[in-house]
Amino acid sequence: MSDLMLELTGIVKSYNRGKPGQVDVLRGADLQLKSGEVVALVAPSGAGKSTLLHIAGLLDTPNAGTVRLGGAELTGKSDRSRTATRRQDVGFIYQFHHLLPEFTAVENITLPQLANGISQRAATARAQDLLARVGLQDRGHHRPAALSGGEQQRVAFCRALANQPRVLLADEPTGNLDPGTSDQVFGALMELVAGTGMSALIATHNMELAARMDRMVRLENGVLVTV
Numbered sequence: 001m002s003d004l005m006l007e008l009t010g011i012v013k014s015y016n017r018g019k020p021g022q023v024d025v026l027r028g029a030d031l032q033l034k035s036g037e038v039v040a041l042v043a044p045s046g047a048g049k050s051t052l053l054h055i056a057g058l059l060d061t062p063n064a065g066t067v068r069l070g071g072a073e074l075t076g077k078s079d080r081s082r083t084a085t086r087r088q089d090v091g092f093i094y095q096f097h098h099l100l101p102e103f104t105a106v107e108n109i110t111l112p113q114l115a116n117g118i119s120q121r122a123a124t125a126r127a128q129d130l131l132a133r134v135g136l137q138d139r140g141h142h143r144p145a146a147l148s149g150g151e152q153q154r155v156a157f158c159r160a161l162a163n164q165p166r167v168l169l170a171d172e173p174t175g176n177l178d179p180g181t182s183d184q185v186f187g188a189l190m191e192l193v194a195g196t197g198m199s200a201l202i203a204t205h206n207m208e209l210a211a212r213m214d215r216m217v218r219l220e221n222g223v224l225v226t227v
């Protein structure tokens with residue numbers, strides 16, 4: 001069996017924007033992520049990194065090319081099947097936490113597990129365990145508004161990992177934080193991912209953070225090149 005967890009082959013994506021016409025964002029992008037590999041995605045602003053992450057995470061479909069997750073080809077599958085795979089196998093982290101404001105930290109991490117059929121008791125235990133791993137064991141009962149930016153983002157990491165996805169996709173996960181907090185919060189993310197066997201593709205503008213990952217790829221003129 002192949003040890004490739006995520007495989008993007010020949011991904012093409014264009015947007016038709018009326019005037020001034022079509023924008024070819026991805027022009028045959030290839031990427032292979034092995035199990036357990038943490039890869040930095042670097043790109044100038046507007047190069048198409050969010051587009052690439054959305055396609056890799058089955059939130060968007062390419063005009064051409066294939067997406068394989070754990071060896072299974074997903075490009076031609078129904079929306080329903082892609083949604084089921086995404087819920088089970090993919091975790092997302094964005095620049096902004098997107099936590100639900102009316103729910104506590106524990107509840108925010110519990111909800112996606114309940115949606116996947118996990119019992120309340122097991123989901124709560126897992127939420128508390130994840131929070132302890134990012135140093136927030138005493139903050140579980142707080143709502144997002146009562147947490148600092150760095151704490152909110154650490155809760156968002158726990159939520160993304162709640163269902164033990166096989167692939168983690170992150171779009172500037174520390175982009176909203178000041179440099180010191182960013183460094184610390186990124187360390188918490190790396191500790192959460194370490195040893196899980198999960199593969200991660202993490203977009204960042206921060207070259208120091210990129211250098212802490214297993215390797216780096218750059219999105220340039222619609223294709224991915226190894227740095």
Ligand SMILES: Nc1ncnc2c1ncn2[C@@H]1O[C@H](COP(=O)(O)OP(=O)(O)OP(=O)(O)O)[C@@H](O)[C@H]1O
Nearest residue numbers: 015017023025043044045046047048049050051052
């Ligand atoms: N739905 C859309 N319709 C038309 N154009 C789009 C659409 N989504 C993205 N684009 C264009 O595609 C290009 C790539 O966008 P994308 O958001 O993927 O870039 P990015 O690298 O993530 O940028 P940033 O770092 O600034 O977030 C941009 O020129 C953007 O304007």
